[in-house]
Amino acid sequence: MTTPTRAKPARSGIAREGGLANEVLEFVWRRREVSRAEIARRTGRSRSTISEVVARLLPTGLIHEVGSGESRGGRRPILIGFRDDASTILGVDIGAAHVSVALTDLRGRVLEWREEAHPVRNDPHGTAALAVELGAACLAARGPGAPEPMGIGVAVPSPVDPLSPYRILERILPAWHDFDLLGELRGRFGIPVFVDNDANLGALAEHHWGKAVGIDDFAYLKVATGIGAGLMIDGEIYRGATGVAGEIGHVAIDPRGPQCVCGNRGCLATFVGTRALVARTRTLLSDFPQSVLAGTDPDIWTLEDAALADDPLALKVVDEAARNLGIVIAGVLNLMNPGSVILGGSLARLGDRLVTPLKEAVASRTLVASAAASDIRTSELGPRATALGAATHVLVAALADPNLFPGVNAR
Amino acid sequence: MTTPTRAKPARSGIAREGGLANEVLEFVWRRREVSRAEIARRTGRSRSTISEVVARLLPTGLIHEVGSGESRGGRRPILIGFRDDASTILGVDIGAAHVSVALTDLRGRVLEWREEAHPVRNDPHGTAALAVELGAACLAARGPGAPEPMGIGVAVPSPVDPLSPYRILERILPAWHDFDLLGELRGRFGIPVFVDNDANLGALAEHHWGKAVGIDDFAYLKVATGIGAGLMIDGEIYRGATGVAGEIGHVAIDPRGPQCVCGNRGCLATFVGTRALVARTRTLLSDFPQSVLAGTDPDIWTLEDAALADDPLALKVVDEAARNLGIVIAGVLNLMNPGSVILGGSLARLGDRLVTPLKEAVASRTLVASAAASDIRTSELGPRATALGAATHVLVAALADPNLFPGVNAR
DNA sequence: TGACTTTGTTCGGTTGCCGAACAAAGTGCG
DNA sequence: CGCACTTTGTTCGGCAACCGAACAAAGTCA
Known part of the structure; x- marks a missing residue:
């Protein structure tokens, strides 16, 4: 009855204060080095306003004047730079x-x-x-x-x-x-x-430093012990109504599949999680006596290394995983129409060995395949992502x- | 190079001007009759500001003073009402x-x-x-x-x-x-x-007049000749990167299913579209000689009517459709975590005859089933939705x- | 060299909103 | 009934944000 409804609660939990000072700060961060006049042009504000805002921002130590830039036919601009080392x-x-x-x-x-x-x-x-x-x-x-x-x-x-x-x-x-x-x-x-x-934070990392720079609508899939998706919508992480958006590890892809810890059968996690991949490798060992993995007790690392060396057993396991992932990714594409799909987790280092069969599986399941399936990529941020x-x-x-x-x- | 980046392009294509006047107008519309003081409290602005804004809004004819309300211990407020008949x-x-x-x-x-x-x-x-x-x-x-x-x-x-x-x-x-x-x-x-x-507009109708009033994150599924979803995220229609979000009619639910016009096999539309339901009914006619549909050439209307009359053949067709829909809806729940799922299209008039088997199918495919599956409902807006x-x-x-x-x- | 551009600052003015003060119109208690 | 207290809506002075015009500084170009 008395709750003020003024500001929409920011979905991200972050203030998003909207003040011009923050907008300028974020702009300087993005552009690294930029003049006051350029800020004014790009933000639509007047030069006088930007001058004042910059003057208020300088004492924070987050930005500083870093010298002069190229002339555009008149006085040379003073470049404002972001101090990447202002803090950690x-x-x-x-x-x-x-x-x-x-x-x-x-x-x-x-x-x-x-x-x-x-x-x-x-x-x-x-x-x-x-x-x-x-x-x-x-x-x-x-x-x-x-x-x-x-x-x-x-x-x-x-x-x-x-x-x-x-x-x-x-x-x-x-x-x-x-x-x-x-x-x-x-x-x-x-x-x-x-x-x-x-997975949400992996998506954020891709958005800032990885394959999704400049893309505001994309899905990030992390394949590790579990499987999760981070969804970025309009530049912000989407959490859904109760914060569990992206929990795709337990999407059922085969009602006749194996029992999962969640109680259902044939969950994606029972096919593509790291434990499932290793188990599948063990099962196939006897069929591939020529594999480098033959006679070893494989784990996810040796499996990935073997795939990178084009070992036929490892490639078969990866291929199966890609096709199962493709079922779910096709659903993501049809439903959310992301601008890009980025694969993270350690499996990402397999690159095209993972993406090529994945794209095939996706293409056979999407209506607008040509446009959507073309932008599935692996992360390059590595284990620190x-x-x-x-x-x-x-x-x-x-x-x-x-x-x-x-x-x-x-x- | 010279594109101003000031305002984010509104995803909806609608201005969303942000001005206080629009905020007040929208608030009056929502509350129907409300005093200046109440607007001030709920928007967090001062009474003087709201007085001025209302004065600017009155000449538009969209709002007007409609009398006085109940006293809260002091002077009685002047109620501002929205003129629903100001235009059409x-x-x-x-x-x-x-x-x-x-x-x-x-x-x-x-x-x-x-x-x-x-x-x-x-x-x-x-x-x-x-x-x-x-x-x-x-x-x-x-x-x-x-x-x-x-x-x-x-x-x-x-x-x-x-x-x-x-x-x-x-x-x-x-x-x-x-x-x-x-x-x-x-x-x-x-x-x-x-x-x-x-489907997007069906979702919008539900958000304003139907089962999704007050819910800002939900999915609306329309089952008609085709099948489409309208996704509302944070109170706005979500379109995806290229405007095709929600095109779920061609999600593959059975790789061994029948050929679809889109070129793939086993698309949802081949199981649950109205044409598919009628065709399935015809196929089953011979197995249900006691059905009211026996000996007729059924269409989607007589099929629905029969289901409403608890005809066993019609109920079986609906039951199968519900289970196929459930596969896709479970995916939607796991991926997007909507606050609610609303079923539209003519099939919605079947109510619980559709929702009950649907919930069963969904519950067996979602991790957080208890929370998510409970809020699947049918639209009540009818054919004019x-x-x-x-x-x-x-x-x-x-x-x-x-x-x-x-x-x-x-x- | 002189005309023209661009940058960044200064300064007066407009706009949007606030808070204090006030009159009008209520309620409730002795 | 009378009086103290509340609530509403308006008026008015003021502040903060932002703008446009004007200007000096520093550049380019013919």
Whole structure:
């Protein structure tokens, strides 16, 4: 009855303040070096207004004057540059069986990197301690004089409800019930902490640093222990009504398929998850005595290496996986019409060995195949993509409202 | 190089001007009768500001003072009401084999209604002439003193590219290549014309007048000659990168299924389109000699009527259709996590006879079944839903920017 | 060299919105 | 009934954001 309805709640949970100062800041970040007059032209504001805004932004230390640019027939412009080293960000990737941490600058460069295997599912306290330890190690490696990071981003292998991000993992990881990972991190480092689902953050990383730069509507599929999709719609992560959009691991693709942990039969995850791929490889070993994998106990890494070496057994497993993925991707294309589909997770390093059979499977299942199927690609961001995406989330929040990060303008 | 990037291109193609005046206008429309003080509270603005905005809005004739409301312990408020009869809107539904036109007021009430069967696919000129004729008939029935409508909305059974809405139907209806339906209508009536896909407009109708009032993320499925989905995301129709989002009729649900016109096998449309349902009914006739349909040549209407009368043959056909639809809807739920799924098209009148088996099929294919599957419902808007949605599109545009409709404030 | 451009700043003015103050019109209690 | 208190809607002064015009500085081009 008395709830103000003024501002739409931002779907991303990020302020998106709309102020001109933020718009200019984000523009300078995107263009790296740009004059006041150019900002004025591109934002549609007057030069006088932009001059004033830039003057207010300079003392934050996020931007600075970096010299003069080329003349366009008159006075040479003073270029405004973004200070990529004005601060740093910690990106934490909580996987199914590992924790990794990246320390990045404000341009997505990974300055430090730590990774360690850990039984995440059953040990929330140890996981949090490990994340703190790896983060501290990243900071220590930068030396004593390095500035404090401005924030921490965390990727978790589970849906995140944007309305109550603190109670996250319990659905998939019961041991994590009511454990406050975020509070732990905030308490240790004393800076803002953000969480999101790993596939969502992978999509964010692709949007900023990968194959989706400049594309505002695309789907990112991460194939790992589980399978998840991150959907970017109009430049923002789409979460759906209750925050579980993109949970495609349990789409049924074969009602006669094997039993899945979720209780149904023939889920995508039972065919394409890393465990399923390794199991399938073991089953086929006896049929491929000439395979380099023959006589070994394969895991996902040796399987991928074998595929990269064009081993026939590995290629057969990848081919089957691609065709099963294709069923689901065709559905995504028909339903959402994304501008691009990007494949992430370790399988992405197989490149065309994965994409070619995938495109075939998709083309036979889509009406507008020619247009849609042509833009399926593999990520090139590598194993650091998720942690990088977590850091990127903090960067996006900072550009949208730098006031949330008091540490920055105190330099 | 010189493109201004100021305003994001609105995905809907509608202005969404953001001005306070439009916000107030839309608020008054939603609340029907509301005082200045209440508007101020709910929009977060001051009473003085709202007073001024209302004063500027009153001369448009879209709102007016309608008396005084209940006191809340002090002076009684002056209620501001929306003039539902300030203008009218023409909504045109171009179907696969019919044209229908609704004349509505600004509250979605259908004042006049005309419908006629027509071979739309092969006769664009005749179709346009028929739309004009039915529209004129609606206007004539209102008498000579009636005000001119403020705009025309058109629903077409084909994707619409928001960037070039004039070349619409050629992909699905080759005979329509380069025929300018919109120009025809604009030339005849001299008022703004808007187009969109029929499923999108059905979703819009549900959002304003049907089962999705208050729900900003949902999927609307229309089952007719073809099958299409309208996706509403954050209160706006989602079109995807190239305007074909929701084209789910050709999702493959059975690789061993029958050949489809699109060239693939086992498309959803080959199982659940009206033609497929009638064909399936004919096939099963011999197995159900006790059916009321036995000995008849059934069509989609008699089939639905039989199902409503609990005829076993009809129920079996509906049951099969529901299970096939369920496959696709489960995919929609897993991928997009909509707050609700609403079924439209004539099949919707079967109600629980359709929804119950559908929910069963969905529940066995979704991970978060309990939450998601519970909110699948049938539309109650009936056969006028699409034309109503077309008119609603014009209403939405008008509320977002009444300046587009000069005819209104000239009263 | 001189005419013309472009940049960035200064300055006065408009616009949108706010808060304080006020009159009008209510309610509720002694 | 009378009086204190609320709520509504308007008026008016003021602030912040932004703009356009004017200008000096610094460049290009013929």
